[in-house]
Amino acid sequence: MKIVKLQVSDLALLNDFIDQCGTSLNTFRYFNHRPLKTIQNHIITVLLLDATGNPIAYGHLEQEHEKVWLGICVAENNIGRGYGKRMMEELIIQAKLMKLEFVFLTVDKSNFAAIKLYEKFGFNPIHENEIKVWYQWRLGISNSEI
Numbered sequence: 010m011k012i013v014k015l016q017v018s019d020l021a022l023l024n025d026f027i028d029q030c031g032t033s034l035n036t037f038r039y040f041n042h043r044p045l046k047t048i049q050n051h052i053i054t055v056l057l058l059d060a061t062g063n064p065i066a067y068g069h070l071e072q073e074h075e076k077v078w079l080g081i082c083v084a085e086n087n088i089g090r091g092y093g094k095r096m097m098e099e100l101i102i103q104a105k106l107m108k109l110e111f112v113f114l115t116v117d118k119s120n121f122a123a124i125k126l127y128e129k130f131g132f133n134p135i136h137e138n139e140i141k142v143w144y145q146w147r148l149g150i151s152n153s154e155i
């Protein structure tokens with residue numbers, strides 16, 4: 010298992026990941042309306058690779074105006090094996106290293122697995138509409154995972 014930081018020159022690997030995401034793309038819709046090369050604007054983009062180099066989980070931190078947003082996705086065939094947790098650990102470590110004061114994300118209200126994961130990592134709900142919840146993580150607020 011290996012974590013790699015993606016550069017815009019690694020889009021083929023990102024494309025491989027998207028190709029095997031399957032139903033995970035129903036709830037991770039980030040690339041539905043963005044080209045893959047948008048990762049060049051991220052603070053960090055990471056992939057978790059299995060022992061054969063196959064990408065199984067994705068994560069990013071992206072600055073949009075004054076806010077930093079987190080995105081995460083585990084490919085359908087690898088859900089429920091601890092890789093989401095591993096990816097969250099990596100992104101939170103990076104956020105702490107960069108001394109980011111806040112990290113934000115949105116999640117579908119029906120995405121119970123993701124919500125449970127985010128709350129374990131210290132994200133708190135700050136806003137909601139009929140479909141989604143907005144969550145915030147704040148530097149210095151302790152959580153059980155790190």
Ligand SMILES: CC(C)(COP(=O)(O)OP(=O)(O)OC[C@H]1O[C@@H](n2cnc3c(N)ncnc32)[C@H](O)[C@@H]1OP(=O)(O)O)[C@@H](O)C(=O)NCCC(=O)NCCS
Nearest residue numbers: 033036037082083088089090091092093094122123125126
């Ligand atoms: C949400 C997602 C990232 C979780 O990753 P995962 O690898 O499946 O989860 P893990 O195996 O690492 O589990 C970590 C924690 O998440 C929670 N969790 C995972 N699956 C769950 C489920 N089916 N029901 C409730 N909680 C669940 C648990 O708290 C779990 O910790 P525990 O095993 O100690 O109880 C993954 O399911 C995914 O990528 N889904 C599709 C894309 C997506 O929805 N991305 C998020 C968009 S906002």
